[in-house]
Amino acid sequence: MTLTQVAQHAGVSTSTASRYLRGQLNVQPETAARIDAAVAALDYRGATPGRVARSSRSVTPPQGSPARGTGVVALVVPDFTNPFFTTLAEECADLAASRQIPLVVAVSGKHGERNGGLSPLIGGTDVLGGLIYLGMSRTDERLARAVADGLPVVVIDEEIDLDLAVDTVTVDNYGGAYQATSYLIQQGHRRIAHVAGPSELSTTQERKRGYLDALADAGLTADPDLIRHGPYTEQFGASTFPYLTRPGSxxxxxxxxxxxxxxxMLGAAELHGIRIPEDLSVVGCDGIRIGQWLRPQLTTLEQPVAALALSAVDALERAMARREAQESAGTGGAATGFEPARTVLPLHLVIRGSVAPPSA
Structure with a gap:
């Protein structure tokens, strides 16, 4: 007999049942009675003699520790090779530390392929107090199962295709791309390429849409041969020049x-006989710190990393408070009766040395 079956029999989440039986959660008397009855009816062996009786006592956290019920918060990122993810993780960790919330970081891999380490973490909802999810997969079923089991979740950066009642925090990728492309047009450029990310991602789709609309509104026609899709890596950037330097196009x-x-791209330009910005102007997106140390310095759409982290942590604390209220009321399970919030933050164009008017 499993703890999940006990929870189902009692009409609460697995997390609620587990934490109650371990003495880590106070619930309403009627909820406690239902869990105790389920343990007895199903002869659940995980509850040792006297454990249920002890679990009803109040548990007080040690001096200086997080409040009862907070638990450990996990931040899931695709990788640490991209400095944007590293910087965002640092901001979230600093915020969590300032609020006395323990935080761990899990790396899912670009396509969620690191299943062995991630699934036990997401599945361990009796250990986790909440999850901030930044993934490169729009259909992560592990996330759906965690939300259904009552784990407080906030999705940031990339939108997902799952119908989940969770708060999301993103940036205005469309507006930023439109602004960046319009800036290049204002500098006199008429043949503007777009080196994009993986085509299935929401960030890629919105940035491409902003690029295309900016061209169309300026009376310019997009050349499909000048749009390249690939992974968010330096290697992909360096590999684009053979496609972007064809004679006449x-x-x-x-x-x-x-x-x-x-x-x-900036690192490989010289190998292809291209000067930046004299031969090719470049605008990036994210605002990673290394951009200002390149030569020339990189013009970029700067992500509001601090605001992203603050919005995500605030949203997660609200979600955890909702779960605590539900568990105290004995309802358990996924959050109900609230409208998920969608926060969209602006991107800021930072003008540096990698853009110049086209040469004669």
Whole structure:
């Protein structure tokens, strides 16, 4: 007999049952009675003699520790090779520390392939107090199962295709891309390429849409041969030049959907006999710190990393408070009766040395 079956029999979440039986959660008397009855009826062996009786006592956290019920918060990121994810993780960790919330970081891999380490973490809802999820997969079923089991979750950066009642925090990728492309047009560029991320991601789709609309509104026609999709890596950026330097069709400017890809382009430009910005103007996206140390310095759409982290942590604390209220009331399970909030933050164009008017 499993703890999940006990929870189902009692009409509460697995997390509620587990934490109650371990003496880590106070619930309403009627909820406690239902869990105790389920343990007895199903002969659940996980509850040792006297454990249920002890679990009804109040548990007081040690001096200086997080409040009861907070638990450990996990931040899931795709990788640490992209400095944007590293910087965002640092901001979230600093905020969590200032609020005395223990935080761990899990790396899911770009396509969620690191299943062995991630699934036990997400599945361990009796251990986790909440989850901040930044993934490169729009259909992560592990996330759906965690939300259904009552784990407080906030999704940031990339939107997902699952119908989940969770708060989301994103940036205005469309507006930022429109602004960046319009800036290149204002500088006199007419053949503007777009080096984009993986085509299935929401960030990629919105940035591409902003790029195309900016061209169309300026009376320019997008050349499909000047749009390249690939992973957010330096290697992909360096590999784009053979496609962008064909005689008679070369662009004079490029909007790049990620700074780390733009770093690869700037590093490989000289190998292809291209001067930046004299031959090719480059605008990136993310605002990673290394961009200001490149030569020339990278013009970029700067992500509001501090605001992203603050909005995510605030939203997660609200979600955890909702779960605590539900568990105290004995309802358990996924949050109900609230409208998920969608926060959209602006991108800021930072003008540096990698853009110039096209040469004669």
């Amino acid at each position: 070369a662009p004079t400017a490029v909007f790049v959907g990620s700074d780390i890809v733009a770093v690869g």
